[in-house]
Amino acid sequence: MSSESTSEDEASTDAPSPDASSSAANPIFAGLLLGVIALGALHVLYYFPRTVDDMFIYLRYAENAANGNGLVYNLGEGYSGPLWMLWVTLGEVVGLGGVSWSKFLGLLSLIALGWGTYRLGRQRFGLDRIPALLPLLFIAANSYIIAWAMWGLETPAYLAFIVWTMVA
Numbered sequence: 743m744s745s746e747s748t749s750e751d752e753a754s755t756d757a758p759s760p761d762a763s764s765s766a767a768n769p770i771f772a773g774l775l776l777g778v779i780a781l782g783a784l785h786v787l788y789y790f791p792r793t794v795d796d797m798f799i800y801l802r803y804a805e806n807a808a809n810g811n812g813l814v815y816n817l818g819e820g821y822s823g824p825l826w827m828l829w830v831t832l833g834e835v836v837g838l839g840g841v842s843w844s845k846f847l848g849l850l851s852l853i854a855l856g857w858g859t860y861r862l863g864r865q866r867f868g869l870d871r872i873p874a875l876l877p878l879l880f881i882a883a884n885s886y887i888i889a890w891a892m893w894g895l896e897t898p899a900y901l902a903f904i905v906w907t908m909v910a
Contacts, residue, residue: 771871778875782856782882786849789885789892793841797894800830801840808834826896844894851898852891856881858905865909 799815800823807813808831813824826847833843856878863874881887891898 771875774872774875778878778882781879782852782888785882785885785888786852786892789889790845792889792893794893794895797841797844800827800844800894800896801834803827804831804834804840807831823896826899829899830894841894845892848891848894848898851896851902852881852888854902855887855898855905858902858909861909862905 802815803813804827806815807827813827813831829847830840830844833847834840838846859877859881860874863869863877864871867874887898887901
């Protein structure tokens with residue numbers, strides 16, 4: 743066996759190969775994907791107008807940091823989510839508005855979590871396209887994940903980081 747055929751064999755096992763029914767499954771896959779996206783979008787629209795007080799803790803840190811006062815809520819206090827707080831501070835520094843920016847970061851976190859979960863199912867678990875959508879359905883239907891994202895908190899971003907460490 744040559745080294746070229748070995749590397750080809752290894753490359754072919756990295757991702758599931760399209761099955762014979764993949765062309766017939768395209769409308770089914772597209773319909774299911776649109777359904778998952780629609781469910782997630784409805785969930786986002788429901789929670790988007792709501793804001794919880796925990797987000798304003800990060801916004802206070804971000805405001806102080808953007809104004810040159812350091813990463814403090816009040817002088818002498820620390821913080822618990824440094825990466826999220828730095829991202830929120832970026833929005834303050836460039837003037838994007840704390841609440842809107844935090845919600846936008848939450849939405850990006852949901853997208854990263856969904857895409858990473860789909861890739862995880864396909865690459866690591868060898869799922870076909872349609873079964874790989876099932877975890878996305880659970881994410882889109884999970885009020886806690888959607889709510890924390892739309893409330894401007896870091897939980898969905900950290901979930902996305904965890905998932906992507908298994909994909910990358």
